[in-house]
Amino acid sequence: MSENLTGGTSITAPGSAPLVQKEAPEPSKWHDTFLKITQGNAIISVLAVLLALIVGGIMIAFTDEEVQTASKYFFARPGDTIAAVWSAVSGAYIALFQGSVYNFGAPTFARGIRPLTETLTFATPLIAAGLGVALAFRIGMFNIGGRGQMLMASAAAGWVAFSLDLPWGIHMIVALLAGLIAGALWAGIAGALKAWTGAHEVIVTIMLNFIAFYLISWMLRTPGLLQAPGSSNPKTPPMKDTAVFPELFGPQYNLHFGFILVIIATIVVWWILSRSSLGFKFRAVGENPHAARVAGINVPSMYIIGMLIAGALVGLAGVNQVLGTITTGFSADIDAGIGFDAITVALLGRSTPWGTFAAGILFGAFKAGGFSMQAAQGVPIEIITVVQALIVLFIAAPPLVRTIFFLPSAERDQRRREKARQKQLKAEAGAVAK
Template sequence: MAKRYMNILIPLIAVLLGVIAGAIIMLVSGYSPVDGYASLWNGAFGELYYTGETIRQITPYILAGLAVAFAFRTGLFNIGVEGQLIVGWLASVWVGVAFDAPKFIHLPLAVIAAALAGGLWGFIPGFLKAKFRVHEVIVTIMMNYIALHVTNYFIRTVLSDHSDKTDKIHDSASLAFSDAMQQMTDYSRLHWGILIALACVFIMWFLLEKTTKGYELRSVGFNQHASEYAGMSVNKNIILSMVISGAFAGLAGSMEGLGTFGYASIKSGFTGIGFDGIAVALLGGNTAVGVIFGALLFGALKVGALNMPMESGVPTELVDIVIALIIFFVASSYMIRWFIERISKKEGK
C-alpha cells in the first residue's frame, strides 16, 4: 500500500478504534454510547452557537499543532509549546493594553508581539541545543514552568495593581467580531483569528515544501552529519526551527489574549492547549493540512463534551478517556501498520 495512503489511513483507524473503545467504556459504565455520542455531536455542531465555539476552540489548536509539527519535521521535539503560548498570550495583551492606536496598526503589532515572544522563548532551547547539545525536551519542559510563573508575576505586579487579571485590551487590538458578525453565530466567541491560523497552515506548508530554506531545515532534521557535509549550517537551522516553532505557539496565545478572552489572568496551572497541540500534530501526521483535521477533532471533542452531562448524563471525563485512547492508538501506529500490511499481503496472494 502506498505510503501516502497509509499515513492517512492510520490516523483514521486510530480515531475509529478510540471511538469504539469509548463506546465500550460507556456501556460498561451503564451509559448509552448512542446517546453519549449524539450529545457530543449536538454540543459541537448542533446549533450555530456551538459551531462557533468549536471553531473558536480549533483556532489555537491549529497553531499549537503547527508549532509541534514544524519542530518535529525538522528533527526536534518542542514540548515547550505551552510555555511559548503563555508568553505570547501575555505579550499580545501587554501591547493591547499599553497604548491605543488605529486598528490597522495596533492589531498587527499585538499579533507580531506574540509571535516574537513565542519565538524568543523557543530561541533559548534552540540555542542551547545548537551550541551545547542540551536536549531540547528537557529545556522546553523546564521553560514551561518558568513561563507560567514569570507571566503570573508580570500580571500581578506590572500589568495590574496586584489584581488577578489585566485590564481588557483596547478594541483596536481585538480580534473579536463586530455585533453583526456575532449574530451570525448566535453570539459565540468566534473571532477573526481562525483566518490567521489558516494562513499559518499555508505558511508552514509553503516554507517546508516549496523553499530552499525549508529543504535545509528538513535535511538537518533527517541527517545532521550529511547536511553539514553538504555545506548547511546545522546550528543556525536548529535555532531557526525552534524560533519558528515558538512563533507559531506564541500566535496561539494571542488567539486567546486578543480573541477569546481579551485579557490575561493569573493561572494556577497550564492551559493545556500546548500539550494538546502535541496530540493534534501526532494525529495530523505532522503535516500542515493534517493539523487542521487533528485540531477539528480535538476542538469538537472538547466543546461537545460540555453538552454530554446535560443531555445524556455521560460525564465529561469519558471524553478525556476517548482522547487518550485515540492518542494511544496513533502512538501505536506501528501495530496498525503491521496489521494492514499483513492483510494486504494476504489479499495479494
C-alpha cells in the same frame, strides 16, 4: 540461457527442450492503490480515532446508570442491557455531534450552526500550537515547551493590548507582532542551546515552561506590570477594544479573526516545508543531521531558525487566547493545556500542515461537544480526555492498529512476494534438473 519473444528467460538443459522462466505477473493498479491506502499514515490516523471512539463508547456504557441497572438481570433479559448500552452510547455521540457540528433541535439554521463555530473557535489555538510542534518535529526536534511559549506570547500581546493607546487595526497588529516575537524568542532559547551546546530540547523546553509560568505568575501579582490597577487578584486588565480580534459572523458567534490567521499560518507552513529551500533544509536536518552537514547545510542555524518559527506559531495560539477568546483579562492559566494538547494534534496530523489543521478541528470538536455530552447525557467530561489519550496511544502503535483491522503492511507484502519468487525459482530449478 537466452531471451525469448515473450520477454521471459529460456533455460536450456542438456538434451532437453528449452524451458521458459515466466516473469512474475505485475500487480494490478487496483492492488497498488489498495496497498497505498492501507499502508499509508492517513488510514492509521483515521482508524486510531475510530478505535478510541469505540473504547470511549465502552467506557460510556460502563459508567451509565441504566446500563448498570439492566446488567444485574442480564441473563434473564439480555435485550434490556443491549438496549441500554445502545441508548447510552448513541445518545452520547449524538450529543457530541450536536454540540460540535450542528444542533438539529435548534429553531433556526443560525442557531443550529453555532456548535460548528464553537468547534472552530476551540480549534483555532490548537491548530496554531500544533503547527509549531509539527514544524519542530520535521526538523527532528521535540518542542514540548508550548506552555511557556504561549504564556510569554500572551503576556507580551496582553500588555500591548491593555496598556497602549493606538488606533484600531494598528493596535491589533502591534499586539499580534509582540506576541509572535515573544513566543519566537522564548522557543529560540531552546534552539540556540541545542545548536551551541548540544543541550536536549526536551529538557530545556520543560524547564522553560516552569520559568515562564512562575515569571508570569509574579508579573500578575506585581502592580505596574501585568496586574490590573487597584486589584489584588493575579489578573490583567481587560483588553482594549482597538486590539481585540474582530468577530467573523457577528456577536451571536464567538468565532473571530484568529481563525483566519491560523488558515494563513497553515498555508505559510505548507509553503515553507513543501516549496521553499528552507523547508528542504529543515527536512534534510530532520531526516539525518550528519548527512545534512556533509551536504553543506548549517545544521545549528536550522535548529535556531526552526525553533524561532515554531515558537512564533505557538505564540499565535497565545495571542488568540488574549485577543480573541479571553479579552476580559487573563491569569496564569491562560494556556488552558493547549501547549500539551498541541503535541497530540501534531501527532495525529502526522506533522503535516493540513493534517495538523484537520486534527486541530477534530480536537476542537471534542472540546466543544464534550460539554454537550456532559450536559445532555451526564457523561463525565474526563472520558473525552481519555479518548484523546487513546488516539495518541494507537497512533504511536501502528502495528497494533494494522493487526486489529487486518491491514497489510509493506514488510509483510514484500515478504510474501519474496516467498512466492523463491518458490517459483525452486520449481523451475527442479524442472531443469529433470
